[in-house]
Amino acid sequence: MPVNPELVGRAFPPAAPYLVGREKVREFARAVFADAPQHVDPAAARALGYADVVAPPTFAIVVQELTLRQLLAEPDTGIELSRVLHAEQRFRSTRPIVAGDELTGTLSVTAVRAIGGNAMVTSETDVRDAAGEHVVTATSVLVVGEGEQ
Amino acid sequence: MTAVGDVVAERSVHLTRESLVRYAGASGDFNPIHYRDDVAAAVGLPGVLAHGMLTMGLAIQAIVPWLGDAGRILEYGVRFTRPVVVDPEAGAVLTIVAKVGAVEDDIARIDLTVTHGASTVLGKAQARIRLV
Numbered sequence: 001m002p003v004n005p006e007l008v009g010r011a012f013p014p015a016a017p018y019l020v021g022r023e024k025v026r027e028f029a030r031a032v033f034a035d036a037p038q039h040v041d042p043a044a045a046r047a048l049g050y051a052d053v054v055a056p057p058t059f060a061i062v063v064q065e066l067t068l069r070q071l072l073a074e075p076d077t078g079i080e081l082s083r084v085l086h087a088e089q090r091f092r093s094t095r096p097i098v099a100g101d102e103l104t105g106t107l108s109v110t111a112v113r114a115i116g117g118n119a120m121v122t123s124e125t126d127v128r129d130a131a132g133e134h135v136v137t138a139t140s141v142l143v144v145g146e147g148e149q
Numbered sequence: 150m151t152a153v154g155d156v157v158a159e160r161s162v163h164l165t166r167e168s169l170v171r172y173a174g175a176s177g178d179f180n181p182i183h184y185r186d187d188v189a190a191a192v193g194l195p196g197v198l199a200h201g202m203l204t205m206g207l208a209i210q211a212i213v214p215w216l217g218d219a220g221r222i223l224e225y226g227v228r229f230t231r232p233v234v235v236d237p238e239a240g241a242v243l244t245i246v247a248k249v250g251a252v253e254d255d256i257a258r259i260d261l262t263v264t265h266g267a268s269t270v271l272g273k274a275q276a277r278i279r280l281v
Contacts, residue, residue: 024175031175032206033162036213048218057222057276058206065177082192086201090226096219139226 003078003119003144007071007109014106015066017130022099024062025053032056045098052099059097061089064125064138067107071123079121079144087120088141094134102130105138119144151249151257151280158247160211164199164233165240172203186237196234204233204243204270208263211245212276221279223256228272233265241265255280 022042029039034056037044045053072081097103104127111122125138151157169183178200181188189197205227213219235241243265250260261274 028175031168031172032203032210034206034210034213034219036210036219038219048220050220054219056206057209057219057225058202061202062176086229088226088228089202089205090224092224093222096222 002114002146003112003121004076005112007074007077007121008112010074010109012067012070012107014104015063015070016104018063018066018103018105020055020059020097020099020101020103022053025055025059025097025099028059028062029053029056032058042099050096050098055097055099057091057093057096058089060091060093060125060127060136060138063103063105063127064140067105067125068123068140071107071109078119079142083145085143085145086140087143088139090139091136092139093136097135101135103127103135110139115143117146119146151252153249153252155249156246157215157249157259158211159245161242161244162207163240163242164203164235166197166235166237168240169197169199169203169235172200172206176200176202178202194232194234196236199233199235199241201227201229201232204229204263205274207243208245208261208271208274209276211261212247212259212278215247216278222276223279224277225275227261227274229270230272231265231268231270233270243270250275252280 026040038054105125113120121142127136246262251258259276263271
């Protein structure tokens with residue numbers, strides 16, 4: 001089944017809120033070799049004006065992932081996970097994610113383009129805090145192989 | 150003064166299989182091609198690969214000490230152009246060079262070159278940052 005072009009513009013409900021924990025930020029920071037004190041030490045983060053430890057710039061992928069699961073759970077996407085390659089990724093931030101944030105991601109599919117025998121699926125996850133303010137937009141381009149017809 | 154062409158940071162990171170398992174746990178991405186040789190071979194890969202998001206995540210860290218605050222990173226994007234095979238014994242060494250690509254008022258574009266051996270593994274790896 002080819003990727004369904006009607007995914008573009010489909011409304012997805014906001015994903016369940018994600019509460020950013022201090023230890024999760026530390027764990028993620030260690031995993032991406034982020035050794036700046038602001039990522040692990042609350043006092044260092046406060047000295048820079050933040051309420052708590054600051055998540056590394058790519059941490060938003062954890063919230064985006066929750067919304068991509070919603071996409072893959074749709075019965076008619078034509079996207080089979082074993083044929084998906086991550087081609088591009090982008091984060092556009094209004095402010096960094098900080099421990100204590102309660103974040104909600106909302107997905108939209110902005111493009112489905114056929115290229116050769118594959119489809120390029122562009123999705124955007126708009127991430128907002130508990131006050132509804134924009135934090136970051138995470139954009140992914142996935143290349144989906146069409147597989148056997 | 151920040152001028153176009155300035156190298157603002159360089160860093161090398163030695164990835165091991167432990168790094169991949171750690172990233173899998175921290176990020177929740179448990180695709181087995183990132184820790185099982187048999188699964189990687191079965192899908193035709195040359196070996197167990199680093200998560201693209203791990204490479205992306207560690208590359209930007211090179212500029213954080215120079216910036217002084219990761220909160221100055223306004224935008225960061227990459228293309229995943231070549232996979233990074235992580236050998237079970239030797240691991241893989243990634244080298245990051247960060248150069249100023251453009252400056253306009255208080256905003257700069259930083260271009261990251263990330264190499265594994267002779268290959269560049271990320272394409273168009275660029276960050277837009279606040280200088281002040």
